[in-house]
Amino acid sequence: MCGMKNAIIVSLIALGFAGFSFTKEQPGGTALKASMAxxxxxxxxxxxxxxxxxxxxxxxxxxxxxxxxxxxxxxxQLITIVLKGLKxxxxxxxxxxxDNPMPPQEDNLTDTQIADVLTYVRNSFGxxxxxxxxxxxxxxxxxxK
Amino acid sequence: MLRTIIKTVFLIAISASFxxxxxPVTAPVPFDVPLKMPAGFSSITVAQNVGRARHIAVHSNGxxxxxxxxxxxxxxxLRLRDTNGDGxxxxxxxxxxxxxxxxxxxxxxxxxxxxxxxxxxxxxxxGEIENPDAPEKIxxxxxxxxQHASKSLTLDNAGNIYVNIGAPTNVCQEKDRTKGSxxxxxxPILETAGxxxxxxxxxxxxxxxEGVRYATGLRNVVGLDWNNQVNDLYLMQHGRDMLFQFYxxxxxxxxxxxxxxxxxxxxxxxxxCGWPYCYYDNDKKKKLxxxxxxxxxxxxxxxxxxxxxxxxxxxxxxxxxLLFYTGKQFPEKYRNGAxxxxxxxxxxxxxxxxxxxxxxxxxKNGVPNGEWEVFADxxxxxxxxxxxxxxxxLAQGADGSLYVSDDNKGTIWKITYKx
Numbered sequence: 146m147c148g149m150k151n152a153i154i155v156s157l158i159a160l161g162f163a164g165f166s167f168t169k170e171q172p173g174g175t176a177l178k179a180s181m182a183x184x185x186x187x188x189x190x191x192x193x194x195x196x197x198x199x200x201x202x203x204x205x206x207x208x209x210x211x212x213x214x215x216x217x218x219x220x221x222q223l224i225t226i227v228l229k230g231l232k233x234x235x236x237x238x239x240x241x242x243x244d245n246p247m248p249p250q251e252d253n254l255t256d257t258q259i260a261d262v263l264t265y266v267r268n269s270f271g272x273x274x275x276x277x278x279x280x281x282x283x284x285x286x287x288x289x290k
Numbered sequence: 291m292l293r294t295i296i297k298t299v300f301l302i303a304i305s306a307s308f309x310x311x312x313x314p315v316t317a318p319v320p321f322d323v324p325l326k327m328p329a330g331f332s333s334i335t336v337a338q339n340v341g342r343a344r345h346i347a348v349h350s351n352g353x354x355x356x357x358x359x360x361x362x363x364x365x366x367x368l369r370l371r372d373t374n375g376d377g378x379x380x381x382x383x384x385x386x387x388x389x390x391x392x393x394x395x396x397x398x399x400x401x402x403x404x405x406x407x408x409x410x411x412x413x414x415x416x417g418e419i420e421n422p423d424a425p426e427k428i429x430x431x432x433x434x435x436x437q438h439a440s441k442s443l444t445l446d447n448a449g450n451i452y453v454n455i456g457a458p459t460n461v462c463q464e465k466d467r468t469k470g471s472x473x474x475x476x477x478p479i480l481e482t483a484g485x486x487x488x489x490x491x492x493x494x495x496x497x498x499x500e501g502v503r504y505a506t507g508l509r510n511v512v513g514l515d516w517n518n519q520v521n522d523l524y525l526m527q528h529g530r531d532m533l534f535q536f537y538x539x540x541x542x543x544x545x546x547x548x549x550x551x552x553x554x555x556x557x558x559x560x561x562x563c564g565w566p567y568c569y570y571d572n573d574k575k576k577k578l579x580x581x582x583x584x585x586x587x588x589x590x591x592x593x594x595x596x597x598x599x600x601x602x603x604x605x606x607x608x609x610x611x612l613l614f615y616t617g618k619q620f621p622e623k624y625r626n627g628a629x630x631x632x633x634x635x636x637x638x639x640x641x642x643x644x645x646x647x648x649x650x651x652x653x654k655n656g657v658p659n660g661e662w663e664v665f666a667d668x669x670x671x672x673x674x675x676x677x678x679x680x681x682x683x684l685a686q687g688a689d690g691s692l693y694v695s696d697d698n699k700g701t702i703w704k705i706t707y708k709x
Binding site for chain 1: 359360435436437438439465466467468469470531532534535636637639640675676680698
């Protein structure tokens with residue numbers, strides 16, 4: 146509960162800063178914070194049920210999103226996974242495969258929401274990687290169609 | 291004196307080295323993983339770190355057979371034997387080149403399943419598997435699309451084997467597990483999955499054409515058992531997921547965690563238990579229409595006519611094994627009652643997870659006659675959201691002991707009663 150409250154305060158502060166910095170363009174700092182705050186909400190609403198609050202997944206059902214080569218690797222591939230989903234059994238980590246499918250999010254989330262949630266995951270749970278931008282998601286969506 | 295001591299030590303050392311060089315012991319002696327149980331019961335750890343131990347079967351000579359879901363040095367079945375009578379397995383035989391869940395012993399045969407086929411092995415009078423590398427293949431070609439692929443099994447006394455064929459989907463939506471996607475009507479999956487199929491124990495290479503769809507409308511059944519007292523099939527259904535995530539206007543976070551019920555059914559040939567059209571609502575205490583099929587937590591429609599379950603449990607706890615206790619070792623109240631191993635939940639997030647225990651349902655003449663209670667607990671360890679051990683299989687020993695397997699770390703426990 147307390148974590149929730151803190152998260153809300155943090156996101157409010159982050160949003161406030163984002164508002165201030167619109168004219169300045171600071172991709173690594175306040176823009177990151179703002180995107181992460183929005184991405185956290187998407188994560189909790191859409192991804193957390195399967196990948197869990199600690200992002201460590203569920204053994205043999207849903208994979209972890211912590212330091213995997215998909216999370217930290219090629220952004221194009223990562224965006225496509227979220228847009229198009231996976232059938233189940235496609236991902237292998239330490240010899241384990243995962244039985245659930247990963248539902249496609251292309252009809253469920255906007256480009257910005259996908260950019261935000263991936264930015265959030267790539268910079269939470271012990272992950273550290275560059276932001277994913279709305280333009281990058283838009284580009285992948287065009288390729289996919 | 292000193293001389294005899296030296297001599298004894300020397301002899302022990304020799305015999306020890308002899309044992310080490312000949313017996314195929316692979317795992318170190320297990321440390322004890324204690325379980326919480328009612329007074330008078332105690333547990334010992336028979337084996338540890340054996341791999342993904344799904345279902346188990348115990349032979350009349352005490353051998354424990356374990357079906358693995360991931361190959362252990364190339365093999366998918368373990369025979370654990372205790373050669374020195376201390377209760378701890380010290381001899382392991384590995385055979386079978388396939389992974390899977392189902393395993394059972396009946397009338398001198400060991401039955402085991404991959405996620406597509408069922409095999410059987412003859413056990414000779416000395417308790418040895420006759421041809422561990424050449425089993426008879428009795429069933430083949432069953433649906434395996436990874437999701438709910440476990441072909442768990444049980445046998446009756448009339449030469450039939452009952453095999454679960456789980457539905458490879460959550461609730462038969464046009465797009466599986468996708469918010470807003472409608473349920474298919476009729477659900478085509480039910481033709482080849484989402485039910486229990488009956489086959490003959492002694493016919494080779496049976497496919498769907500030779501099998502009988504014995505019960506339908508079952509999303510996924512991992513725990514099932516034939517009740518010899520009343521001669522009927524009983525089973526535990528894994529209920530659907532994602533009610534809170536897909537329908538927050540109908541199910542708040544708590545309702546989504548507690549719904550639908552994990553249902554305990556007694557089925558007859560031809561039973562239809564309602565999936566994917568219906569779910570059991572633990573708050574309304576009724577079988578209702580699923581929202582993917584127009585349900586609103588009030589409408590019953592076709593669900594009024596579906597098979598009724600005999601016990602309903604909280605949501606998502608994943609009942610992975612069912613066993614009717616027929617032994618004489620445990621107190622009278624356990625006789626002919628049902629033990630159920632709950633593998634534990636994931637779709638209760640963000641509520642705390644639940645399950646990870648073995649439950650007992652008191653029964654008389656095949657009918658529950660009291661409230662269910664937690665029998666063995668403590669598998670999860672300190673953090674229920676990151677369980678250490680996950681109960682998956684149950685078996686009864688010839689002496690009436692109860693065995694439990696865990697497929698997370700590969701632990702086998704033996705539970706006994708001393709009063």
